[in-house]
Amino acid sequence: MARKGIRFVGDVRETDATPASNAAPAAGRLRQQIQFCTAPDGVRIAYADVGQGSPLIKAANWLSHLEYDWQSPVWRHLLHALADNRRLVRYDARGNGLSDWQVDDISFEAFVRDLESVVEAIGLRRFPLMGMSQGCAVSVAYAVRHPERVSHLVLYGGYARGKRRRGSSQDMEQSDALLTLMRQGWGQENPAFRQIFTSLFIPGGTAEQMQWFNDLQRITTSPENAVRIRQAVDDIDVSELLRQVKAPTLVLHCRNDAVHPFDEGRRLAAGIPGARFVALEGSNHVILESDPAWPRFIEEIGNFLRA
Numbered sequence: 001m002a003r004k005g006i007r008f009v010g011d012v013r014e015t016d017a018t019p020a021s022n023a024a025p026a027a028g029r030l031r032q033q034i035q036f037c038t039a040p041d042g043v044r045i046a047y048a049d050v051g052q053g054s055p056l057i058k059a060a061n062w063l064s065h066l067e068y069d070w071q072s073p074v075w076r077h078l079l080h081a082l083a084d085n086r087r088l089v090r091y092d093a094r095g096n097g098l099s100d101w102q103v104d105d106i107s108f109e110a111f112v113r114d115l116e117s118v119v120e121a122i123g124l125r126r127f128p129l130m131g132m133s134q135g136c137a138v139s140v141a142y143a144v145r146h147p148e149r150v151s152h153l154v155l156y157g158g159y160a161r162g163k164r165r166r167g168s169s170q171d172m173e174q175s176d177a178l179l180t181l182m183r184q185g186w187g188q189e190n191p192a193f194r195q196i197f198t199s200l201f202i203p204g205g206t207a208e209q210m211q212w213f214n215d216l217q218r219i220t221t222s223p224e225n226a227v228r229i230r231q232a233v234d235d236i237d238v239s240e241l242l243r244q245v246k247a248p249t250l251v252l253h254c255r256n257d258a259v260h261p262f263d264e265g266r267r268l269a270a271g272i273p274g275a276r277f278v279a280l281e282g283s284n285h286v287i288l289e290s291d292p293a294w295p296r297f298i299e300e301i302g303n304f305l306r307a
Contacts, residue, residue: 030083034066034098037121039114041105046098047091047118051083055127056305058082059115059135059142060093062233065220067098072212074202077289081298082130086305091118095229096221106228108236112141119149128152128305129247133260133285134162134233136268144244153249153272154301157257157285159264160271162236166264175234179227186223194218200258201285209288242271249275250304252297256283276304 032050039045048066069075082088092099094114095106103110115138119127129150131139136158143150163175178197185193191214198205198213205213221229249272253265262279269277278300280293287297 030080032066032070032083035121037117039094039110039117041103041110041113043094043103043105043110043114044100045091045094045114045117047089047121049087049089049122050079051085051087053086054305055087055089055124056082057115057119057124057127057129058088058090059129059131059138060091060111061131061133061135062093062229063096063217063220063226064090064092065097065216066090066092068216068219072216073209074205074213074216074286074288077294078287082301089118089122089124091115092220093229095225101222101225106225107232108137108141111138111232112145115139115142116146119146125149126151128154130154130156130301131158132156133158134236137162137236137238140238140241140245140272143247144241147246150247152305152307153245153247154252154304155249155268156252156287156297157254157260157265158251158268159260160237160239160242160268161264162234164234165237175230179230182223182226182230186217186226191218202288203258204282204284204291205288206290213286239271242268243273245272245275248304248307250278250300251275252278252280252300254280254282254284254287254293257285258283259285 030050032048034046034048036044036046046066070079093111094103095101126149129139136155139153143153163171181193181196194214194217197217198210202209202213251265251269253262255262269275280297282291282293284291287294
């Protein structure tokens with residue numbers, strides 16, 4: 001229900017992809033199935049399975065909603081492209097989306113365990129793994145712990161060190177300021193506070209895309225959980241794990257990303273032995289279909305996964 005924050009969780013859902021006029025061509029023939037698995041601490045994690053062919057698992061990133069994102073003009077082009085001629089598995093991290101909101105543990109370690117739980121639930125033995133934003137760090141940790149399972153690693157817009165681990169007073173101040181904004185305005189009807197985050201994540205978005213992203217923030221998690229998740233991701237540091245990654249790795253990052261600096265993407269690639277780095281032109285943290293770099297983004301990932 002719009003602006004009421006009410007959500008319903010069933011045991012299993014199948015959702016038709018009802019594309020808008022500018023949706024990816026594959027959207028009309030894709031159907032996602034939503035199911036649940038249980039993490040070691042009893043938290044229910046929602047995951048979606050869509051498409052056919054070689055598998056690709058996408059690690060959860062900050063704020064997601066399996067059903068809402070599937071229809072969103074911010075995410076649908078990417079999700080439909082990844083699921084075209086491929087089996088795409090993704091999930092909502094604990095504390096948001098269709099996964100359990102009332103949880104005791106929101107931490108980096110819990111995020112990694114959630115990914116492990118999804119992998120066990122779907123029964124894949126070996127697969128490529130994709131991370132975006134803080135999902136990159138989760139993917140790195142998983143790849144180091146389970147090298148026998150990860151065939152390829154794709155990392156976009158990510159970092160090894162969260163804002164509070166970069167040694168920059170500016171990053172620390174920005175982290176504190178964003179947390180204050182969340183506490184004060186996340187759940188309000190007026191989207192003014194949430195618009196600040198939207199402007200960071202998709203500064204080049206259309207009015208429609210910005211409205212969808214504003215609404216995503218409101219419906220996907222509570223103000224309290226938003227703060228807890230943000231605190232957890234700002235404190236991530238997987239720098240020491242990078243050199244232990246064995247899987248072939250592709251790292252992509254936009255030059256003018258306002259959420260996680262370009263230098264953090266370069267640091268991520270430099271730390272992983274043999275990683276290939278692709279610099280993309282653009283400023284959107286969530287790459288949009290209208291971005292000039294969008295065709296190259298999809299081409300690079302497709303070629304890498306086929307190699």
